[in-house]
Amino acid sequence: MSDSAAYRITGLEHRFGQRPVLDIPDLELPHGEIGAVVGPNGAGKSTLLSIMALLLRPTRGRIVLDGVDCAGGGAARRGRLDVTLVHQRPVLFSTSVEKNIAFGMKARGVAKEEVARRTRQAAAEMRIEHLLGRDARSLSGGEAQRVVLARAFVLDTRVLLLDEPASFLEDSLLPHVEEMIVRRNAGGSRSTWIATHDAAFATRITHRIIRIEAGRIASIETR
Amino acid sequence: MGYLSESFLEAIRLMASGDREFLACVSASVKFSAGSSTLASIAAVPLGVGLATTDFRGKRLVVDVLKTLLSVPTVAVGLFVYAIIFSQGPMGGLHLLFTPGAIVIGQTVLILPLITTLTYGAVAGVDPLVRGTAQTLGAGRWRTLYTVAREARAAILIAVVTGFGRVFGEVGISMLLGGNIAGYTRTITTAIALETSKGEFALGMALGLVLLFVSFCLNIAIRLLGGARQ
Numbered sequence: 001m002s003d004s005a006a007y008r009i010t011g012l013e014h015r016f017g018q019r020p021v022l023d024i025p026d027l028e029l030p031h032g033e034i035g036a037v038v039g040p041n042g043a044g045k046s047t048l049l050s051i052m053a054l055l056l057r058p059t060r061g062r063i064v065l066d067g068v069d070c071a072g073g074g075a076a077r078r079g080r081l082d083v084t085l086v087h088q089r090p091v092l093f094s095t096s097v098e099k100n101i102a103f104g105m106k107a108r109g110v111a112k113e114e115v116a117r118r119t120r121q122a123a124a125e126m127r128i129e130h131l132l133g134r135d136a137r138s139l140s141g142g143e144a145q146r147v148v149l150a151r152a153f154v155l156d157t158r159v160l161l162l163d164e165p166a167s168f169l170e171d172s173l174l175p176h177v178e179e180m181i182v183r184r185n186a187g188g189s190r191s192t193w194i195a196t197h198d199a200a201f202a203t204r205i206t207h208r209i210i211r212i213e214a215g216r217i218a219s220i221e222t223r
Numbered sequence: 224m225g226y227l228s229e230s231f232l233e234a235i236r237l238m239a240s241g242d243r244e245f246l247a248c249v250s251a252s253v254k255f256s257a258g259s260s261t262l263a264s265i266a267a268v269p270l271g272v273g274l275a276t277t278d279f280r281g282k283r284l285v286v287d288v289l290k291t292l293l294s295v296p297t298v299a300v301g302l303f304v305y306a307i308i309f310s311q312g313p314m315g316g317l318h319l320l321f322t323p324g325a326i327v328i329g330q331t332v333l334i335l336p337l338i339t340t341l342t343y344g345a346v347a348g349v350d351p352l353v354r355g356t357a358q359t360l361g362a363g364r365w366r367t368l369y370t371v372a373r374e375a376r377a378a379i380l381i382a383v384v385t386g387f388g389r390v391f392g393e394v395g396i397s398m399l400l401g402g403n404i405a406g407y408t409r410t411i412t413t414a415i416a417l418e419t420s421k422g423e424f425a426l427g428m429a430l431g432l433v434l435l436f437v438s439f440c441l442n443i444a445i446r447l448l449g450g451a452r453q
Contacts, residue, residue, distance in 0.1 A: 050355070053355075053359050055355045055358055055359060077363065077364075080358060080359060080361060081361050083359065084359055084360065085355070085359040087352050087355070087356065089352065091350065091352040091353060091355075091356045093353065093356075093357075093370060093373070093374065094373075094374055095373075103357075103360050103362075103370075104360035104361050107357075107360055107361040107362045107363070107366055108361050151360065152360075155360070155361070
């Protein structure tokens with residue numbers, strides 16, 4: 001096993017009730033990669049991302065993130081500071097767009113002026129500066145998706161997990177988001193994993209494509 | 224039927240003239256209800272939030288017990304608190320019986336399960352992804368709880384207002400624990416019971432109108448808060 005692995009997953013099993021949804025005996029994901037998790041609906045892509053985000057504790061198995069076993073609650077909480085997951089459906093808090101984008105930075109204790117500066121910068125990047133003062137509940141699906149992406153990108157965590165990021169995004173903005181992902185990974189210390197069923201999106205920018213079928217890894221394609 | 228209209232007119236006159244006895248009862252009811260709603264909310268809102276966001280063995284049983292407590296009659300709660308605070312009871316040394324404090328304690332006990340249950344329902348109804356989103360953005364345990372509760376803030380406020388409405392209109396606890404002492408522990412409801420038993424319909428009706436008005440205002444508040452929630 002390589003020391004540069006972002007994730008080492010061993011003996012992973014997850015069940016919802018009695019129904020098995022994931023069975024991954026061994027998986028190692030190096031740092032600096034942009035990867036895609038592809039597969040049909042219900043294959044277990046979102047579940048795998050939730051487990052990688054340390055939000056969902058697997059029924060069995062070990063998740064080692066940056067060399068730290070994240071089995072315990074405390075380790076998982078600390079590990080979450082290095083991982084950001086954008087859910088398939090844009091979830092915004094019922095406050096302003098500005099406060100939504102600033103949420104993660106405030107949770108990390110970033111100084112007020114820095115929060116304001118980075119919030120404006122992230123909004124400009126996602127072309128939503130005009131929405132900053134708006135109530136997040138009043139946004140359209142596409143606008144909401146831009147806000148959740150801005151909120152995730154601004155944290156610049158070592159790992160970024162995107163669950164179907166294109167589903168609510170306008171087609172015209174997709175190349176820009178792809179460019180942001182590539183730029184973020186350019187230094188080699190960041191990883192981005194994208195669950196998608198959009199084959200074109202998966203192949204354009206990714207180094208590795210993991211195909212999941214019925215909760216099991218069917219193939220891993222390295223590019 | 225003439226006495227009804229006469230009583231109604233007398234009630235209007237009492238309210239308009241600012242009758243001292245009338246105002247004392249209204250003031251006592253507002254103070255006791257506000258005190259008990261505040262005390263109950265301080266305990267019940269965190270309890271409801273904690274219950275909704277924590278999984279533990281026996282959670283369903285706790286919720287079932289809380290729901291059962293919603294239907295306990297006010298006199299039963301009054302009797303329970305009476306047994307604790309009367310002179311021979313475990314808290315008899317505090318001499319609380321027939322004081323405003325006794326009423327506030329009794330009313331707090333009455334609405335604690337109500338506000339807890341309503342808060343639990345409100346927070347349990349929040350989109351589960353809100354919690355995951357707060358966590359993945361780096362929020363610790365308390366900030367996550369606060370964020371989830373904040374999403375249910377309108378419904379939690381409705382729970383508190385509903386609790387206020389429940390104690391504002393109760394009579395069993397006020398009568399049993401307060402003793403219906405004029406100018407001290409006499410509330411709107413205990414005064415209505417007393418005045419009606421004396422055949423003094425006018426004051427009883429004036430107080431009844433205040434109860435109706437407050438109930439109307441609470442309903443408006445709940446409707447507006449419900450609108451804000453949506």
